[in-house]
Amino acid sequence: MRISGAEMVMKILLEQGVDTVFGYPGAAVLKLYDELYRYSGKIRHIITAHEQNAAHAADGYARASGKTGVVIATSGPGAANLVTGIATAFMDSVPLVAITGNVATSMIGKDSFQEVYTQGITMPITKHNFTVHKIEHLVRNLRSAFRIAQSGRKGPVLVDIPKDILSSYAEFEPDNGQALPDAKIKRPTYDQNDIDRAAALINSAMRPVIYYGGGISLAGAQSALSEFSKKSGIPSCHTLMATGAVSMENELGLAGMYGRYSANKAVEQCDLLLALGVRFSDRMVTCFGDFAPNAKIVHIDIDPSELNKNVHAQESIIGDIGDILRRIIEKTEEKQHDGWMSEIDSFIRFEENRSHAEASDGRIHPHALMREISRKRENRIITTDVGQHQIWAAQYLENLGERSFLTSGGLGTMGFGLGAAIGACFALPGRGAIHITGDGSFHMNLIELCTAELHRLPIVTVILNNSALGMVRQWQYSLYGQRYSATSPGWNTDFVKVANGFGVDGCRVDTMEQFSRALDHALESGGPYVIDCAISEDERTLPIIHQGDTVEKTCWE
Amino acid sequence: MDTKHVFSVLVENHSGVLARVASLFGRRGYNIDSLTVSATNDPDISRITLVVQGDEQVLEQLKLQTEKLEEIIEVFAIDRDQSLLRELLLVKVAADDHNRRIIREVAEIYEASIVDLSIDSMIIELTGIPSKIDAFLEIIGQHEIIEMCRTGVTALERGRKTKHGRK
Numbered sequence: 001m002r003i004s005g006a007e008m009v010m011k012i013l014l015e016q017g018v019d020t021v022f023g024y025p026g027a028a029v030l031k032l033y034d035e036l037y038r039y040s041g042k043i044r045h046i047i048t049a050h051e052q053n054a055a056h057a058a059d060g061y062a063r064a065s066g067k068t069g070v071v072i073a074t075s076g077p078g079a080a081n082l083v084t085g086i087a088t089a090f091m092d093s094v095p096l097v098a099i100t101g102n103v104a105t106s107m108i109g110k111d112s113f114q115e116v117y118t119q120g121i122t123m124p125i126t127k128h129n130f131t132v133h134k135i136e137h138l139v140r141n142l143r144s145a146f147r148i149a150q151s152g153r154k155g156p157v158l159v160d161i162p163k164d165i166l167s168s169y170a171e172f173e174p175d176n177g178q179a180l181p182d183a184k185i186k187r188p189t190y191d192q193n194d195i196d197r198a199a200a201l202i203n204s205a206m207r208p209v210i211y212y213g214g215g216i217s218l219a220g221a222q223s224a225l226s227e228f229s230k231k232s233g234i235p236s237c238h239t240l241m242a243t244g245a246v247s248m249e250n251e252l253g254l255a256g257m258y259g260r261y262s263a264n265k266a267v268e269q270c271d272l273l274l275a276l277g278v279r280f281s282d283r284m285v286t287c288f289g290d291f292a293p294n295a296k297i298v299h300i301d302i303d304p305s306e307l308n309k310n311v312h313a314q315e316s317i318i319g320d321i322g323d324i325l326r327r328i329i330e331k332t333e334e335k336q337h338d339g340w341m342s343e344i345d346s347f348i349r350f351e352e353n354r355s356h357a358e359a360s361d362g363r364i365h366p367h368a369l370m371r372e373i374s375r376k377r378e379n380r381i382i383t384t385d386v387g388q389h390q391i392w393a394a395q396y397l398e399n400l401g402e403r404s405f406l407t408s409g410g411l412g413t414m415g416f417g418l419g420a421a422i423g424a425c426f427a428l429p430g431r432g433a434i435h436i437t438g439d440g441s442f443h444m445n446l447i448e449l450c451t452a453e454l455h456r457l458p459i460v461t462v463i464l465n466n467s468a469l470g471m472v473r474q475w476q477y478s479l480y481g482q483r484y485s486a487t488s489p490g491w492n493t494d495f496v497k498v499a500n501g502f503g504v505d506g507c508r509v510d511t512m513e514q515f516s517r518a519l520d521h522a523l524e525s526g527g528p529y530v531i532d533c534a535i536s537e538d539e540r541t542l543p544i545i546h547q548g549d550t551v552e553k554t555c556w557e
Numbered sequence: 558m559d560t561k562h563v564f565s566v567l568v569e570n571h572s573g574v575l576a577r578v579a580s581l582f583g584r585r586g587y588n589i590d591s592l593t594v595s596a597t598n599d600p601d602i603s604r605i606t607l608v609v610q611g612d613e614q615v616l617e618q619l620k621l622q623t624e625k626l627e628e629i630i631e632v633f634a635i636d637r638d639q640s641l642l643r644e645l646l647l648v649k650v651a652a653d654d655h656n657r658r659i660i661r662e663v664a665e666i667y668e669a670s671i672v673d674l675s676i677d678s679m680i681i682e683l684t685g686i687p688s689k690i691d692a693f694l695e696i697i698g699q700h701e702i703i704e705m706c707r708t709g710v711t712a713l714e715r716g717r718k719t720k721h722g723r724k
Binding site: 119120123124127128131133148303304305307308309312 | 572573576577580581584614617618621622624625626627628
């Protein structure tokens with residue numbers, strides 16, 4: 001069967017089970033969009049206002065569903081606009097396939113109109129990328145892209161296809177189910193001895209702690225982890241990326257820079273740290289010279305290059321965390337760590353005494369707002385942008401559930417949340433989304449309200465509006481002598497009018513009572529809605545451990 | 558302690574592989590002394606030979622991060638005692654009637670070849686382990702070096718081992 005390169009893309013998308021793609025057309029992908037027109041009954045294309053948000057939408061689609069997200073953009077600015085979105089997915093190991101057009105092969109390298117070196121630009125922010133130089137390579141490259149995106153440590157892959165390749169014709173062979181010739185051979189990396197050694201450390205530890213991250217969700221190891229925690233009686237804490245991933249009895253909550261004192265204190269005091277699907281980022285390890293100083297560290301992850309990258313581990317096991325945990329569970333003794341738990345209880349009491357109760361003045365305070373969202377969320381997906389609101393959401397939202405808290409953890413991309421919410425709504429129709437943002441982040445990508453409105457997506461945007469870039473401002477408060485450089489821009493944006501301009505309803509609220517009513521109304525409306533919540537610019541994310549400090553230097557105000 | 562290490566990187570012979578490896582090293586801040594790319598007996602595989610500096614942790618990271626790249630087949634450290642390391646030097650030295658003879662003598666001692674001669678210069682070619690080339694350059698450097706180039710190290714393990722390559 002001789003078909004065009006563009007039609008081959010359609011065939012491969014269908015073969016890979018893709019029914020929704022996000023993107024934006026342009027000159028170099030005209031032929032591809034012509035095929036999307038023909039295939040519109042089988043593949044739904046969602047246009048966004050900006051390619052960056054198409055990438056975030058594909059990312060949100062993948063985070064919510066576990067499937068590979070697909071984004072399409074044209075050459076030059078189209079591809080360049082994807083960069084932040086691809087980098088966001090790369091840092092958080094999200095499976096994504098980006099398909100970009102490029103100028104015709106004869107025009108490559110001649111500074112042609114809308115030409116950039118897409119492969120070069122995206123090399124360090126993808127697991128792998130391809131430029132398709134010959135039509136004969138197209139199908140193989142596309143299949144490889146989907147395989148690579150989902151294999152091992154997941155991540156984005158980009159396929160750059162010159163215009164003439166899309167419109168030339170070649171034989172197409174449907175997938176015959178054979179393994180790809182270029183599949184990297186994975187060596188078995190652990191054996192029973194490794195399991196036994198880890199289990200021996202677990203069984204003999206007096207003060208063990210589990211520290212788990214986004215790898216648990218990516219591996220689908222949520223139930224294995226909760227079973228392990230239950231049997232071993234070991235308390236756990238987690239990274240931002242694992243927020244909501246698992247619900248466990250001995251859960252201490254978020255650890256690290258913005259984590260709970262009790263969780264950080266437990267890490268400091270533990271004699272065994274079980275690091276599961278984590279990469280010891282600088283948002284977890286605030287002081288690299290003095291992290292878990294009394295502990296042996298057992299690191300379990302799928303990516304061998306994470307071993308001893310940031311923190312040295314005494315034992316490590318490389319492989320699928322779910323499989324490894326299930327094998328460890330068999331060797332784990334049932335235990336209750338009563339002495340250790342009562343010590344941790346004392347950390348929790350200390351923390352409770354130091355924490356400031358929020359004023360009950362009727363105004364909107366972050367904790368109360370998050371409590372209210374938790375009460376009314378049902379099973380809606382939470383997406384966040386980046387800043388104070390993101391940390392408050394991670395700290396205070398309750399009963400989230402797996403794949404329900406979508407946030408840009410590694411790259412910290414302001415403007416991620418609305419695109420991600422759009423993607424999540426297409427991935428899991430019927431769930432709906434609550435997009436928690438700040439006025440700074442929302443400014444960046446609020447244009448996507450047009451996309452949310454076009455499809456009447458049930459996305460409620462909650463802006464924690466302090467008329468400031470709150471997180472940076474907070475750092476200026478703590479570390480730069482309250483010199484608020486560029487963090488109170490003095491914008492006078494009326495977000496309700498802006499929303500209305502996109503055809504979206506919205507309201508401004510100043511009190512908790514107003515917020516509660518607005519949230520009810522917004523959730524009932526079934527479409528996009530913007531609630532602009534006035535909060536004080538002096539609200540801070542607390543406690544915090546600044547870079548270079550240990551838990552002893554936890555900052556409480 | 559930072560010491561020099563030699564790594565062999567077997568890669569798929571695709572365009573852009575070198576860019577990938579170089580991009581990774583640039584991004585992660587690895588310190589590369591020399592890098593050579595050469596063909597192997599398998600036309601689908603090229604060999605990159607690296608000389609790098611770093612402590613054990615850096616070298617382990619370099620190996621693991623490089624192995625992670627899709628088109629990389631294998632990365633392995635070269636044991637200097639069990640391997641042959643070679644580098645090629647071409648050096649153009651200012652030479653006239655006054656010093657031609659002495660330069661020739663030095664070249665002879667090092668078993669270097671004089672491959673070009675003009676009225677006021679000569680080009681010397683020398684192959685050997687890097688330390689031999691360093692030593693030769695120190696002596697020849699007493700004369701005016703007009704220009705020179707070193708290829709960087711290429712290396713092969715001794716004996717009939719075939720453990721490397723595509724499995």
